[in-house]
Amino acid sequence: MLAMSKAIVKTRFAPSPTGQLHLGNLRTALFSALHAWSVGGNFLLRIEDTDAERSQAAYTQALQADLHWLGLHWQEGPEVGGPAGPYLQSERAAVYAGYYRQLRAGGQAYPCFCTQEQLAATRAAQRASGRPPRYPGTCAHVSADEAAARVSAGEPHTLRFRVPAGELIEFDDLVRGPQAFRSDDIGDFVIRRTDGTPAFFFCNAVDDALMGVTHVWRGEDHISNTPRQLLILRALGLREPRYGHMALIVGDDGAPLSKRHGAMSLDGLRELGYLPLAITNYLARLGHSYAEDGLLDMQALAAGFDPARLGKAAARFDRTQLDHWQRLALAATADADLAHWAGAACAAVPEARRGEFLAAVRDNVLLPEDVRFWAQALFAEPAFEPAAQSELAAAPVALFEAALQCLPAHDGDFRGWTKAVGAAAGVKGRALFMPLRAALTGHTHGPEMARVFPLLGQQRVAQRLRAALARI
Incomplete structure (x- = not known):
């Protein structure tokens, strides 16, 4: 790993522990880390686990283990601590409560008593008339006294951010250049759910500011979130990070990557036998180009990372390319590590001959299942093709x-x-x-x-x- 100096750049990876890590969010984590390390900065991990129904502690532990397995060791966050903790959003309710009070006191947020059925009916009517669906401000004009009485009476409600009218929200995207959004196209949005938990727009932006994140890397599908988050940060007087929205990973048909394209979770790739070095070298070149074509360790990947080399076009997932990096990674693997990687796939080979066997088949295998294939072919009964x-x-x-x-x-x-x-x-x-x-x-x-x-x-x-x- 590159030596860490006083942090000028701080990036973060902020996953929700609701499932296994897939290639899209793994690439986000990798690019975030490489950018920070390329300039001697710090990489932060934050767990966004405010969705109590879907978040699981097991997923939190698994994603941390996955990142370590890949070599993405964070300098601030769970396990290592830091000056801006806690780093699990489920433990930051008191922090958010103070900022909710600040927004309400300034008239920049208000309780919304609209039910899901009412909101769905409104959206349907807007679509039917050819208008984009957005909140019409139904509760924006409820008096403070009436709102307080309804809240005191226990009426379910969310908290909405009051979007100012007639403003142009601008920012310079690290990938896509100057961006501008009209506030009049953004309806007042929910920043606290009915159950009292913070909405993504709110806690994600607030925590980036409080944790000193300077650069946020995420997929281009988040670009419409950015003006909302900038409005929140400006209303609270908090520091704004730079945002970079990367092109999405797609399949051969141009559709967002999914299992039908042969994509897998990291857990699935690891079970098949793909090596960390193969995965990181492949992901580092999905939408980003390197001057060096060969296999690079994490330090070299960081040294060669340059945000200016990020492309705007969609990055296509290609299993053949992943296999290419797997072959190079296997060729660079020490004999002892190769034997550990092959593991039970060598069961048919007498233990005394396993080193000799692996040396013989090294160039002809991609995954442990290939090792098993040749072990059976050479030491059991061959199946004639x-x-x-x-x-x-x-x-x-x-x-x-x-x-x-x-x-x-x-x-x-x-x-x-x-x-x-x-x-x-x-x-x-x-x-x-x-x-x-x-x-x-x-x-x-x-x-x-x-x-x-x-x-x-x-x-x-x-x-x-x-x-x-x-x-x-």
């Missing part, structure tokens, strides 16, 4: 008879053995090597036979050659 069966059917019987005859003199020496077999049977090139590969592995492609041959051992090689003869 159709192409291998065709190779065996077309090969001369004399080839396998010669292979058996030459075997005792070339134990473990594939090159010497094949040279002798070719001379004895009168074949060479593909006609020599492909049938032998098919007979010994059941497949026409795979690990180098010079490594596979000694792994199989003379007895197993002889058994498979006799089986090939029986097949033809």
Whole structure:
């Protein structure tokens, strides 16, 4: 990790613990961290768990473990503390209450007694008349005395922010440049729910200010939230961060990424066997370009990160590209770590041969399921693919008879053995090597036979050659 200096830039990742982390919010976390670290700043983690019905402590623990697994270690937040805690929004009710009082005292917020049914009917009527749905201000003119009496009587209500009329809300987006929104297009919006919990617009903006966040990175689907949050911050006299709205990740059809595009949660990718280094290198290049094309560790990813290199066009998820980075990450993995990664996939391989086996198949595997495939092919009964069966059917019987005859003199020496077999049977090139590969592995492609041959051992090689003869 880059050495931390006095923070000038502070970014944050603020997930809601309502499910597993997916590639979209993982990329947000990664870009936020890389931006901070690229300039010697700090990366903050905040848990936005105000939705009591959907938030779960198990998800909170899981997302923190996921971030650590990826190498995204925060400098401020849960586990490590900091000057602006607590970092779980469920523990910050007293903080929000003070700012609600401030807004109400200044006439910038008011109780709203409209029911969900009334609001739904209003929106339907607006759509039917061709108008955009927004709150019409039904409760904005309820007198202070009447509102207080209704609140005292226990009537359910939310708290709405009073949007000023006739204003232009402007900000310079880190990705999209100058942005402007008319306040008259924004209806008074809820900042506190009926159950008393803070709405996203409110607590998200307030906490960014109070925690000293200087730069907020998020998806472009949040851009319409920004004018509302700027109105809140300005009304409270709180510092405004810079906002950067990144292009969304989409599938091949241009639609937002989902499971039907082959996307997975981080937990799903980890279970399949994708390595952290592969995932971070892939995500770091989804919508962001690097001058360096090779595999980079987290420090190098941070050093090469530049907000100016973020694209405005949608970033397309490509499983093939993820697999590319997985191959590079596997190639860079130490032998001991590779053995741990393969784990139970090597069950069919004698323990004493596992290091030799993994060295042989390293370049031919992408995930542990591929390791299991070759373990079964080499140390159990191979399942002959159709192409291998065709190779065996077309090969001369004399080839396998010669292979058996030459075997005792070339134990473990594939090159010497094949040279002798070719001379004895009168074949060479593909006609020599492909049938032998098919007979010994059941497949026409795979690990180098010079490594596979000694792994199989003379007895197993002889058994498979006799089986090939029986097949033809």
